Amino acid sequence: MSKLNREQMAARVARDIPEGAYVNLGIGLPTAVANFLPPNKEIFLQSENGLLGMGPAPAKGAEDPELINAGKLPVTLLAGGCYFHQADSFAMMRGGHLDICVLGAFQTSVYGDLANWHTGAPDAIPAVGGAMDLAIGAKQVFVMMELLTKSGESKLVERCTYPITGLRCVSRVYSDLAIVDLTPDGAIVVEMVDGLTLDELRSLTGVPLRPAPATRAGSPS
Amino acid sequence: MIDKTIGSCREAVADIFDGARIMIGGFGTAGMPDELIEALIEHGACGLTIVNNNAGNGDTGLAALLREGRVRKIICSFPRQVDSQHFDRLYRAGQIELELVPQGNLAARIQAAGAGLGAIFTPTGFGTQLAEGKETRSIDGRHYVLEYPISADFALIKAHKGDRWGNLVYNKTARNFGPIMATAAKCTIAQVGAVVPLGALDPESIVTPGIFVQRVVPSSGMHARAA
Numbered sequence: 001m002s003k004l005n006r007e008q009m010a011a012r013v014a015r016d017i018p019e020g021a022y023v024n025l026g027i028g029l030p031t032a033v034a035n036f037l038p039p040n041k042e043i044f045l046q047s048e049n050g051l052l053g054m055g056p057a058p059a060k061g062a063e064d065p066e067l068i069n070a071g072k073l074p075v076t077l078l079a080g081g082c083y084f085h086q087a088d089s090f091a092m093m094r095g096g097h098l099d100i101c102v103l104g105a106f107q108t109s110v111y112g113d114l115a116n117w118h119t120g121a122p123d124a125i126p127a128v129g130g131a132m133d134l135a136i137g138a139k140q141v142f143v144m145m146e147l148l149t150k151s152g153e154s155k156l157v158e159r160c161t162y163p164i165t166g167l168r169c170v171s172r173v174y175s176d177l178a179i180v181d182l183t184p185d186g187a188i189v190v191e192m193v194d195g196l197t198l199d200e201l202r203s204l205t206g207v208p209l210r211p212a213p214a215t216r217a218g219s220p221s
Numbered sequence: 222m223i224d225k226t227i228g229s230c231r232e233a234v235a236d237i238f239d240g241a242r243i244m245i246g247g248f249g250t251a252g253m254p255d256e257l258i259e260a261l262i263e264h265g266a267c268g269l270t271i272v273n274n275n276a277g278n279g280d281t282g283l284a285a286l287l288r289e290g291r292v293r294k295i296i297c298s299f300p301r302q303v304d305s306q307h308f309d310r311l312y313r314a315g316q317i318e319l320e321l322v323p324q325g326n327l328a329a330r331i332q333a334a335g336a337g338l339g340a341i342f343t344p345t346g347f348g349t350q351l352a353e354g355k356e357t358r359s360i361d362g363r364h365y366v367l368e369y370p371i372s373a374d375f376a377l378i379k380a381h382k383g384d385r386w387g388n389l390v391y392n393k394t395a396r397n398f399g400p401i402m403a404t405a406a407k408c409t410i411a412q413v414g415a416v417v418p419l420g421a422l423d424p425e426s427i428v429t430p431g432i433f434v435q436r437v438v439p440s441s442g443m444h445a446r447a448a
Contacts, residue, residue, distance in 0.1 A: 048324065049248040050394050065251060066395040072249040072278075072302075083393055085400040085428070086248075086274075087332040090325030094345060118350075125312055126321050127301040133325030133345045167348040 001195035003176040011036040013102055013144055013174050017043055021099040022092070024048065024134060027071045029144050030102035046098060048130040050089050053081020070130065090130070093137030101138035103131070105145045105170075107160045110187040110207050112170040114143065115162035128165075135166030147175035147205065154205040156180065156187065177201065180209070188212050224385040226416050226437045230260035233410045233438045237261060237375055240293075242270040244331070244371075244402040245283055246378035249275060249302075252395035254379040254412040255282045256440055261377070267291045272331070272371055274324060274398060276300035276308035284308070292317060296371060298324035323351060326368055328401060334370035335404025335433075341368050376406035379440075380429070383413035384420075387434030388427045396428065403433040410436040 004012065006029060014036035017023055022044045025033050034056070037043050045054040047069045054069060055076035063074035077083075092098055107115040117131045118124065135141060145155055156173060172190075173180045178201055179191040189198060190212045202209050227233045234257060237243065243261075247253030262285060269292050276297050277284030286292060288307040295317060300308050311317040322330070323345045333341050342365035346352040356367040378399040381392035389411055391399055403409045411429075416439045 047394075049251070050397050064393065067393040068249065068251050072251075077393075083391070083396055085396050086324070086328035086398050087401050090328050094325055094329075094343070123313075125301040125309060126319075127299045128321055128323050128351065129299040130324040132323040132349060132351070136344050136347070137325075164349045 001177075001200075002193055004193060005176070006032060007036075009144055009174055009176055012179070013142060014038070016142075017100060019043065022046060022052070022097065024093070024098055024101045024138065026101065026103040026131075026134065028104040030104060031071065033102055033144070046089070046092060047075070048089055048093075048134070050084050050086065051075075051077060051081060052084070052092075053078040055081070090133050090137075093130070093133045096137065096139055098138040100140045100142060101134045102142045102144055103134060105143045105155065106162045107155050107157050108143050108145070108170050108173055108182065109157055109160050110182060111184060112168045112182040113160050114141070114165045114170050115160040117165045118163045120163045131165050135169045140171045141169050143170050143173045145173065145175055147177045154207065156205050156207055158207050177204070181212070186210065225387045225431070225435060226385050226439070228438075230256045230412065230438050231263060233257065233436045234260045234264050234375075234377075237264060237266045239266050240268045240270075241266060241374040242272070242372075244272040244373040244376040244378075244398070244406055246376070246397065246399040246402055247273060247275075247283070248394065248397040249278050250282060251393075252379050252391070252397045252399055253282045254377045256442065257377040257379075257410060257412045257438065258282050258286055262286055262289055262291065268293045270294040270296065272296045272327075272373060272402075274298055274327065275302065276305050276319075278302060279304045280307075287311060287317070290316075294318035294320065296320040296322060296327070298322055298327050321351060327371070328398070330368055330371040331398070331401045331405045334372035335401060338370060340370065342366065343368055371405065373402070373406040374408065376402040376409040378402055378409065378411050380411045380413045382415050382417050382422060383411055383434070383437040384417055384422055384431070385437065386419060387411070387429075387431030387437055388422050389413065389429035389431075389434060390422055390426060391428055400429050403429045408435045409433055410438065412438050412440050414440055
């Protein structure tokens with residue numbers, strides 16, 4: 001079985017983003033998806049701090065401290081892009097105008113609950129930013145994460161043990177081992193990496209998984 | 222003649238009192254009115270409640286205000302960052318109160334205050350720790366949390382250009398919280414890159430109408446560049 005690396009995961013997510021989609025890429029792993037969006041498709045990237053039509057990082061020396069993304073890194077604006085204030089930015093999310101949001105996660109439940117803002121550790125300083133708004137706002141919320149923790153525990157769980165970001169909000173998980181749709185009736189496996197069987201995936205995650213009518217085994221590239 | 226411009230940041234913040242609630246614009250350092258904050262530190266007001274997206278970055282601006290021990294409480298969405306060491310120290314020492322608000326709720330609550338609304342029902346945060354103990358309601362099958370407006374005594378914001386009537390335009394993503402904070406404070410003070418003559422700002426492009434702004438201060442550092 002060959003796990004996808006982070007670039008391959010990002011490329012796989014990018015493949016499912018259609019032309020014309022309004023998309024927010026969360027901080028961390030999802031940011032890399034931008035590198036794999038095909039240049040011949042027009043896709044609108046939104047950044048929560050107030051821009052639509054976000055372009056790539058500027059050339060060295062051309063950074064503008066007043067043109068940054070949600071991760072506070074310098075970015076550029078594409079021709080046709082625009083700026084707006086915070087209330088408009090979050091209206092785009094909460095109001096259901098964003099088509100897709102891609103987020104990282106500590107845990108996702110098979111019913112689509114998301115935990116990604118706080119470890120709950122007593123000495124941790126909590127910070128939430130736009131995570132809760134993104135989770136419940138976008139039409140489709142994709143989670144991009146490695147399926148297992150470093151110690152081998154599944155991050156796809158029956159019930160989240162980390163503090164919740166949003167309830168029943170994740171529609172699909174893109175992981176290094178499989179792509180899983182999350183529905184009110186539980187998880188449906190739509191794609192697995194080469195050499196992985198559904199039973200092996202069930203035993204790795206310990207959660208109930210159903211096959212999609214035509215689950216593809218095969219190397220997603 | 223109405224002229225809201227004030228010559229110096231120090232004069233502009235002179236009536237900020239101990240215990241005031243102050244909104245400070247900015248997302249990180251983009252849009253943070255650094256000169257107004259420096260003036261506020263020199264002015265000396267303490268026991269402040271600050272509303273900002275973050276809790277200071279590095280050693281300047283809001284971080285410096287925190288470092289100087291002037292802030293009793295902060296209302297923000299994302300305090301913890303790699304360079305939020307001054308907030309981190311105060312928080313761990315129990316020397317500052319934190320009200321953590323999801324960013325969109327922060328924006329909506331500020332906007333509600335500016336628009337004169339009594340409260341809002343927001344779907345953000347439902348079922349989470351940040352909505353514990355709050356009233357909820359189901360409307361058309363969706364769950365909402367009751368949240369109250371956030372207003373302030375003062376708003377300190379940064380804009381690109383302003384005129385003597387207080388009309389403002391912003392620069393790129395430095396706009397962020399400026400336009401909504403301007404509506405929600407009793408006294409909004411804008412640090413602007415340049416003060417331009419009346420009529421120089423395209424009326425179709427004015428982002429903050431002057432009715433929301435009480436004081437306009439030309440920035441000393443930015444002046445040459447923006448003009």
